[in-house]
Amino acid sequence: MLSSLVDDIANATNELSVLFSHPEHLDFADVRGDMERLYAALDKFAAIDAAFAFVADRDGAGSAVGANHATQYLVDVLGLSRAEALSRIKRGRDLFGEPEVPEPPREPEEDEARARTRRQEQERRRAAARRAREKARKRAAAINAEKQKIIQQCLRDLNEHACPAYDELHEQALAEASTRGPEDLRRWLREAVRRANLAGRDYDGEKDPCAAWKKRAILFGRTDADGLTRVTLQVPRAELALLKALIQPGYAPGTNASDSPADDARTRTQRGFDQLTAILRSYENGRQDARRGVASIVLSLTAEDLARADRDSLFPTNTGVDLSAGDIIRLGLSGTDFLLELDPVTALPLNLGRTRLASIEQKLAIFAAQGVCAWAGCDKPGMELEAHHVIAWKDGGPTNISNLVGLCREHHRCNNDNRDGHRNMGHVDINRATGRVEHHPAGTGPPRTNETTGYRSSAGATIRHRAAPNPARQPT
Template identity: 45%
Template structure:
């Protein structure tokens, strides 16, 4: 089978290359003579979504993440196929829905009833198990039907189905497998927008009809699905919010926002001159609520927890414009206006760097990095130091490049930032076991990066977002370091540069 797949991929590759060459000059192609072929091609390519889900499922079952030094198969899809996290997660999710055997919640053993004979109790138990088996067979049949239908449905529609099924309760009636099969069948003759409306209604009805195995309605079904998600920054620097709030949290949020919804609230502008929309006033009030929360305790007593920190160089301050953007420990890029709105007026902490952008060492004998060491690492690295990761510093762990248990010390020279997933995958033994790499520090540049198992070039975080860190800016302004320059400070240091770290006290 592997040889046959190789031959088919070769044929598809050759055909698509030839087709792309033929369409390189579309003004030379007669639309009416090829339109039927391209309609047929679009339908043919629907099978690609099915193949993608199947391969993602296979990668997950094969622990493919180990091939890229990760314990998570999704990282293989991201690294090897060049997918976004969202696309990789969607493929894995669709693969699970189509190929993983559906699970049916076991029905609890019945309680004995008054006056019931042993034989009657046994028969009642048998009926429950028969019902449980019926549901299992129904779900497995529905899944087989879904596989056949998925071959004919475009990836866009399959994504819509997966998105809508996320709101399905655990004990819905019909089940997830049945609804998935029905939705894939409906997708053949419904446009994407209509499919979404149709499935949303079906999910609503299924949630309402759902019962737990004991026959009772699950009163916590909605609470189990609570979620809050912050999206990535758009071109304006704004961030979208999505999620699902339980009624009690929604009530509290509504009450907290209400005082700021009237014209003139949270502004010096007279009520009749307030041109903000109600939605804009709501955002301003949310900022006030969050500011009051974060200002309940001083930054000193919080030790940085709940603080917004911004990294910038002295040159950034001197050349700051309205279009300047600075990296924060939350992973967001803040403008000068954002910083002023947050209330920063002066440096709370300064970090001195050498010309390579490396923070000057602060020796410590404790295993846990201090707040100031974390801030120094933020100024230098900005983000998780692994590859193309965009993990924000506020969630990152301070990692000992040489494990503490193996004699590593808590000095800046031997520390780096890693997001929780990458930290969990670090091989402290540094022997490549299990296909796992580890963090090292490059002796030439002083930068920390990920060393693949078995050796090879160190992979540094050179993402665009990382370039906003003060350390990266200093490195960019400096000459390439001398290969013989030791990592520790020489007797005669080159002229250092400095960064300011704003620990932004919220206004409120």
């Protein structure tokens, strides 16, 4: 039945695409009614998306692409962004999974009566959450994806012991979504979350003193065209007070600047940023003194890159943030504490030195050679990579840079060291002719290489591209 329904939708979509390929021939009054019916029907896809993501998550869909997580399947096969894949899985769990109810803390000398009361209260909350979740499923079928994402975003601010709890407020929000516009829904739900947090009590009937502390967070956004990135902090009151106290001295004219106070033309916000940078530098200087100067920001570039650089040239770093020459000078990254020679044709690192753990020098060599995670399609930056043995350590694989590649934590656990296709998981290997790291999927599929911008901008990729004598030598 599902197959025939999908066939009908696919055929209808193709016909609609043809019809709307020439909108100059259409009249709004003629198509308005039908299109409004279409969009009303498409609203149901938000619930279908969540249900399919739940099934994929529950049944281990990641194995279909040689990974451990359903997220990778949604990214590779459906073409979703990682954020959208995670969002759908979360909505699926919220609607179809078992409710998560905070477990009451156990006291060391708790008597049986008190323990029974706590268990009963937890079960009562779980039963209420199940009832709310059942109602939420029915309501979600009529709510579009935009409103469901707004609900998901706002509920992130809900405390663990809020009253009403997560599932009850989720169901209420879906009910309100049927009559409210997106922005009005956001305003209503933010106020509802605020009230629920104020009313929240833990299992002792007291307000949870750690509610704000549990939600502390720092989030890094994407870098924009000007090289700026929005950083979002969720700061509990005590730490906010400390942060403000530390930043406050930097607002004085002339602080952290070579200009005299009278000539300081920086805005107040710029001075605050410069004070934060000074604090971070002070911390880093102390840490590097303790570690004998091991760098925490690493650049990957060739001598030719440096010679050709202009003020607009950008160089990749292990943090995932590309830096210009001006950025490098401002950070003081002009030393030569570590230099690595790469093979001039394959760009494979030359051997540095049987221990299992990779040394700092080997990790730097991996970053220079590939820049980001070697798994096809992944752009996790160098600082998030783990050293992976191409020939497994248990099988006698040495810990030298000819046998090491960098994989992020997620994809490191997706690699099948036995190379036997078990659980439909593939493995990575180094193509010695091209110097490329290749992901070999389970079965008979062709090997895949990472073609992301981050991988192609590494020093190793640059050398391989320049050394290739003809297009046939370049990996596809």
